[in-house]
Amino acid sequence: MKYLGIPLEKPKVAFFGFTGCEGCQLQIANKEETLADLLGAVEVMSFRLISSDKDDGYDIAFVEGSITTEGEVERLKKIRAQAKILVAIGACACLGGVNNLRSRFPLDETIQEVYGNHVIESGPVRKLSEVVTVDYELPGCPISKAEFEWLVRHVIVGVIPQLPQYPVCVECKQRIKTCVFDMGIMCMGPVTRAGCNAICPSNHMGCWGCRGAVDEANFESFIEILRERGFAEREIAERANFFNAFSGVDVIPQLEG
Amino acid sequence: MLYKTISKDNFRKMLEGLMENNEVMGPRWRDRDAQGNKIYRFLKLNNFDELELDYTRTYSSPKNFFLPFKENLATYKLGDSDWEQDIHYTIHPRVIVGMRACDINALRKLDEVMLKSVYPNPYYSARRENTIIIGLDHEPLEDCFCRSMGADVALRGFDLFLTDIGDKYFVAIGSDTGYRILNQYDAQDVTEDDQLEFKRAKQEIESKFKTQVDVTIVPELMDLEFESEVWEKWGDKCLSCGSCAMVCPTCYCYGTEEEVDLTFTHATKSRCLYSCNLLDFAMVAGGHNFRPDSHIRLKYRYYHQFRGFVEAFNQSLCVGCNRCGVACLAGINPKDVIDDLITTEKL
Numbered sequence: 001m002k003y004l005g006i007p008l009e010k011p012k013v014a015f016f017g018f019t020g021c022e023g024c025q026l027q028i029a030n031k032e033e034t035l036a037d038l039l040g041a042v043e044v045m046s047f048r049l050i051s052s053d054k055d056d057g058y059d060i061a062f063v064e065g066s067i068t069t070e071g072e073v074e075r076l077k078k079i080r081a082q083a084k085i086l087v088a089i090g091a092c093a094c095l096g097g098v099n100n101l102r103s104r105f106p107l108d109e110t111i112q113e114v115y116g117n118h119v120i121e122s123g124p125v126r127k128l129s130e131v132v133t134v135d136y137e138l139p140g141c142p143i144s145k146a147e148f149e150w151l152v153r154h155v156i157v158g159v160i161p162q163l164p165q166y167p168v169c170v171e172c173k174q175r176i177k178t179c180v181f182d183m184g185i186m187c188m189g190p191v192t193r194a195g196c197n198a199i200c201p202s203n204h205m206g207c208w209g210c211r212g213a214v215d216e217a218n219f220e221s222f223i224e225i226l227r228e229r230g231f232a233e234r235e236i237a238e239r240a241n242f243f244n245a246f247s248g249v250d251v252i253p254q255l256e257g
Numbered sequence: 258m259l260y261k262t263i264s265k266d267n268f269r270k271m272l273e274g275l276m277e278n279n280e281v282m283g284p285r286w287r288d289r290d291a292q293g294n295k296i297y298r299f300l301k302l303n304n305f306d307e308l309e310l311d312y313t314r315t316y317s318s319p320k321n322f323f324l325p326f327k328e329n330l331a332t333y334k335l336g337d338s339d340w341e342q343d344i345h346y347t348i349h350p351r352v353i354v355g356m357r358a359c360d361i362n363a364l365r366k367l368d369e370v371m372l373k374s375v376y377p378n379p380y381y382s383a384r385r386e387n388t389i390i391i392g393l394d395h396e397p398l399e400d401c402f403c404r405s406m407g408a409d410v411a412l413r414g415f416d417l418f419l420t421d422i423g424d425k426y427f428v429a430i431g432s433d434t435g436y437r438i439l440n441q442y443d444a445q446d447v448t449e450d451d452q453l454e455f456k457r458a459k460q461e462i463e464s465k466f467k468t469q470v471d472v473t474i475v476p477e478l479m480d481l482e483f484e485s486e487v488w489e490k491w492g493d494k495c496l497s498c499g500s501c502a503m504v505c506p507t508c509y510c511y512g513t514e515e516e517v518d519l520t521f522t523h524a525t526k527s528r529c530l531y532s533c534n535l536l537d538f539a540m541v542a543g544g545h546n547f548r549p550d551s552h553i554r555l556k557y558r559y560y561h562q563f564r565g566f567v568e569a570f571n572q573s574l575c576v577g578c579n580r581c582g583v584a585c586l587a588g589i590n591p592k593d594v595i596d597d598l599i600t601t602e603k604l
Contacts, residue, residue, distance in 0.1 A: 034519060041520070150516075165536050165537040167496070173317065173584070176298060178296050179500075183290055190586060191496070218495065220493075221495070221587055222496060225496075
């Protein structure tokens, strides 16, 4: 593999899943139109979804899911120790994701509700960066296949991948879509990082913030706008807290169990 | 300029004729808002009946037919020590029907930048030269302030411009192409009655302007009120979402990016429209941001529209369509911002 005559090293990559649905790994495995090119550009050491072969000699780890047990903490630390570059993929790994909703209720009640009297180990829901150092984040639920390949290309040629620093509105307007607010639908697009090509709002579904907060979002003004437009506190809280994308933003109404 | 009239039946035949060999774009309804009103957009027409000539406004301007939000500038085949560059900017002739005077005047402002500068933009030029524009008068909406901006009447920049005078259109002919097309469809010479109807229609339009923005001293005000707290007042509301620039018929700021494919043998260079309201608009190599504050970025957008462009081209960049005001969730709009600047001491 060469780029303008300069030999490129094929990075040794591995994929790992923690608490999550494996949907992000599936996005990578089923991008059939470019899968052959991807496999030509990287050496896959470990990827449970496509092969049972395992090799711990990887340099780049792509990690999906949030961290919920002590066992997961240990496993993630091992991966971190091996990987030169650790990439968090998906809303669960980058933000805590939907799983984090459970943290808003008493732990024993949630376990009782789902598992009855069966004993399971489950702790607080954490995003990867709360446990180890994360080099790059590819947010989204699920991740964008195109953005995954974009990141791989950057890593191979040694350029730092920089996610868009503008909100979803830009991509929505560029697709000349009707603003869902005009249709009476709430949307987190104005405060959420772009890169998804505004897939939800451009299909008349308001954004839920799965790509996390855009840099320096104006939450004060945004929440004020939601209230002025008549959205109820509960409605705002449900949407804004769904992916745990805006945790720590004090003007956002919180979900109460 | 030459003037003719065409019956509405013949106008329909003319458009159907144009549709046979060209892509024809016009206002179509796309969605309905929460109140049930139609939301329009310039889209390809598959037949005449899709065209809604009584449309109110399109939320986004037809600018993107000339300056696409993302366009491929060049593709490259990469070799070991060099590359082959491939550039295409030819397009098949096409037609846009139903453009407002403000949107046509917006194109003329873009022409100043894209066609008349030291380095004309061949991509824009190809699209501009190969697009037949059929304009259409309309009664101003509540918030149209194109009249204040001197953009309510189009005298150039179109091939044909229509004014509805009952069962026919009064047509201003702006180009040879327009003349040739019109004459294939039994266009008639203007009669005295037609002239009267035309004047009546124009007076009716003029009488319906409700929104005025006093822009006479705005270029000076922009300098004098550079430190005004007006900017912070509106900047505090601004979401820095870039929607204003995206829907604007004249905003043309852009960035370029180069991408290599996964086999590292092919690359593309593309151009993406950007907005000066976005956080990293003035970010430079090394990470320094010349405009980290939202209110400063907002100020510079107004500065370019109402001051910078005036200095360079003796006219405002803004045409008064208020699409930015409609798109802004925070309610920031040129009329209120400029009114505030004029009456700044009252804050």
